Amino acid sequence: MSIGTQLRRAIGRIGDIVFPPVCLGCGELAGSHGGLCGSCWSRLRAIEAPVCDVLGTPLAYDAGKGVLSADAIANPPPFAKARSAVVYDDMARAMVHRLKYKDRTDLAKVMARWMMRAGGDVIGACDAIVPVPLHRRRLLTRRYNQAAELARALAPLAGLTYLPAALYRTRATRQQVGLGTQARADNVRGAFSVSAHGRSQITGRSVLLVDDVYTTGATVKSASRALLKAGADHVYVLTFARVAPGAS
Template identity: 40%
Template sequence: MARCKRSLRHSSTKGPSVLVPVGIVVILSFNKHMLAIRQVARAALHLILPPLCSSCQTPVSTPHAFCHTCWGAMQRIDGAVCVQCGIPFPSPVLEGEKCIHCSADEPAYTHVRAAATYDDLSRALVLRLKHADQTDLIPSLGQLMLSCGASLLMQADLLVPVPLHYTRLIRRQFNQSALLARWLAEKTNKAVATQILVRHRATKTQGHKKRTERFKNVRDAFSVHEQAPPLIKNKNILLIDDVMTTGATLHECAKTLLQAGALGVNGLVLARVALAE
């Protein structure tokens, strides 16, 4: 085992070292280049073929857009939500209030906003992105996040994607949250750091776990890179992720960043489960 010594552009806060086999680093580098090749090939194809809806694949006038039908079917979250975790409320009377869970056990993050509820439509998009390598969906999905998270993006000093454990990164070949974070950073002229936060423990899949089990599963699973930049200190960080259910992962990431000196941590996600478990 050889310690991964990839340095960060900025200086460090102390954190656990992450031991990564040299061979793994080579594989990750190869996967990154293969992903770039596929992205170029898809971009070339889009130049030849007419633009299609990002969801149903019917022709549209603008690339990386949704047709009117899919846009209307998208359950965007734009009503009353929990002021902290962003879960939708059934009544506008509750606007500005906290949900039961945030009131009982306050998360480490300050605010989280989600672009849409995690339903059949958004789930299909997320699965196509994560498991079918359809990274050309990033602009369409990123635009949804950009629209709902404008105020959080404006407040942020740094965008940080929720990391994958390196074993899962090898299987998937890319981190979808990092791709979304880079797209958002480019559109808002914000700094993005994909190596500050490390998932040093391979956690079990959160699916089908109860709320308490989800929090237990990710507890102490994250750390700050030993060479993490000093811009963490006294800065507002915006975590970027694809899907949120209970907020356990975002809570753990936020807790880790705050312990490393961050001033505050918010979250912006593509979709979230509408009803708390």
């Protein structure tokens, strides 16, 4: 073993003593940095096949490739496909809350790796990555955009061009929490636009739109329409978590 390797390992052991690895879910001591303890891992529900080919919602049984859910057939979205890494239950909600409100931007790198695994089929179809933006007033209050943190971490993993300023909010909207399906859609209708420079960046390209949680899809549908209107070829959606059908 080289002296350099021995030195790096020694520094790593000292670092673990000063900053011991903790679980990203509960905050208790864990076996390694950037992971979950066994209890929290068992409570995180990954979304795996079979899923609706368009909406990415879990299906009860595998009916073959390209199967669509009833919702996708009845209400076709403006985006081409959507995928999510995990179900938005207690554990996923805790992680999103820490990223969003507790300055835990370090979680974005871990969450992005899970999104990378879940979104392989949509990532491969895209040229650029765009986060769902916050309105500038909310950004000043929160200081950072959790969707942008996820997109920034995901871009180098996916090999996509990161376009943080291509899409912006034209007006401040109410928070979606607590609103019904129609109220959510009304709240974000026409709330997004593409900047002049962003238009030149996305025209004729397939765009990966990134957000933290997919609930009813109102936000990403509105954002997708703005991107398509501005000249994007296709829009694909990737979120860390999604609310289970019927739970919104």
